Amino acid sequence: MQDGVIVLLDRDREFARHAASLLGRKRPHAPVKIAANAREALEYVRDEDVWVLVADERLAEVGHDILAQALAVAPDLAVILLTDEASLEKAVQALRAGAYDFLARPVADGPLLNTVGNALERGRLLEENRRLKRKLSGGHGEQILVGESPAMRRLRSAVAAVADADYGVLIRGESGAGKELVARAIHGQSRRKSGPFVAINCPAIPEQLLESELFGHLKGAFTGAVRERKGLILEAQGGTLLLDEIGDISLATQTKLLRCLQERELRPLGGEQTVRFDTRILASTNQNLEAKLADGSFREDLFHRLNVLSIFVSPLRDRREDIPILAQTLLSAACREIGLPVKEIAPEVLGYLATRQWPGNVREMQNIMRRLAVFTEGETVTMRAVRQIEAGNGLDGEDQGRIAPYKEAKESVLRHFTAVYLRQILASTRGNVSAAARESGLSRFALQELIKKAGIRTSQYR
Ligand SMILES: Nc1ncnc2c1ncn2[C@@H]1O[C@H](COP(=O)(O)OP(=O)(O)OP(=O)(O)O)[C@@H](O)[C@H]1O
Secondary structure: OOOHHHHHHHOOOOHHHHHHHHHHOOOOOOOEEEEEOHHHHHHHHHHHEEEEEEEEEOOOOOOOOHHEEEEEHHOOOOOEEEEEOOOOOHHHHHHHHHOOOEEEEEOHHHHHHHHHHHHEEEEEEEEHHHHHHHHOOOOOOOOOOOOOOHHHHHHHHHHHHHHHHOOOEEEEEOOOOOOHHHHHHHHHHHOOOOOOEEEEHEEEOOOOHHHHHHHHHHHOOOOOOOOOEEOHHHHHOOOOEEEOOOOHHHHHHHHHHHHHHHOOOOOOOOOOOOOOOOEEEEEOOOOOHHHHHHHOOOOOOHHHHHHOOEEOOOHHHHHHHHHHHHHHHHHHHHHOOOOOOOOOOOOOHHHHHOOOOOHHHHHHHHHHHHHHHHHHHEEEEEEEHHHHHHHOOOOOOOOOOOOHHHHHHHHHHHHHHHHHHHHHHHOOOOHHHHHHHHOOOOHHHHHHHHHHOOOOHHHOOO
């Protein structure tokens, strides 16, 4: 993988040329540019993915001006100042002004290579950091309950009312209606908000493992327990645990859960000692628990423990006025998730979505918006795109039902893939083609050709 650019700006042209050739040989992953003056250096910083600027402090004209200007454009830039004398005062001045380091003349090859090498290493770490951040964004961090229908307003008031009570809350509603989001909102508005929020989807865990997931186990507690495990109730210590889809847990686990909720302490599998915990337990279900109470498959005493307070999340069909704002919010989030510019939804699409059936509720809408974000070519989502998506075809589906010849179908897939890929990478490098070339492993020229062919304007991403 290539590093970012190194820019050299020195009044001593001879030294600049020597430094460029030395760095070119010893730090071959970083392109080196010699700037003729401060203005040109700043242009490089603005237009290219510059990681390191080695600048003559005297060329900076008025003191550290170039430093301030360069850092204003690229706050992560490492500026190495070349000073005329090695004095503590100089060093302190430069570092205070935001320089990464300084080198006193005459600059020997060793210190130059070391200092620039360290700055490049820092650039790599920053880049990696940005990459991880991009990956992580789109998590549940700032999600809020969107919607202005009376049902949604009532839901938000209910969340606010129960948030601080610290009792159990049973959150009911159809699948995909937003029960987990409500649980997160309760946690986020409670005094436990700085503690962890943990959710466990109970039916997804095999019955014999659920107890150890919840209460933890000691090493050797059962075959396969090769090391001690804490259990989710303790992992959510100081915070909130959501038991998602509580309806189907076995009577044995129900009994253990009830005891632990009553005593506020638990005993890990294979352990003798009990451990006290301070975790708020919320539960959700899309089932008719009353019917389960009646046929004895759910314990009444546990039901009352979990259901001290109860919140109902209505299905999307009962709050259709929320559909347009939800659709736009979910589409924007999906675009951000994959690093594309935010798209708009055409009015006739909003009209259609508002009348459509939503058996999978908000989750179904989220899936559709994610697909539309990827497969919509322009800035606006049209009915044509929606029809393609709903026909289970994210591609050029003008002739539904027709099987295209292999070559044509492959090209169509490739064209879509390339367009999505280019948009994604340009968004992540904010339209910087050199950085995009580096990240993609393509040459700048090849990338530029692809961009041209796809009819994408890079300026749109700056
Ligand atoms: N009012 C809302 N505003 C914004 N996003 C929402 C809203 N309701 C649901 N979502 C989003 O829709 C998706 C499905 O919601 P969630 O997982 O909370 O549903 P659920 O009822 O817990 O589903 P399940 O019963 O299948 O577990 C989530 O990504 C959630 O963030």
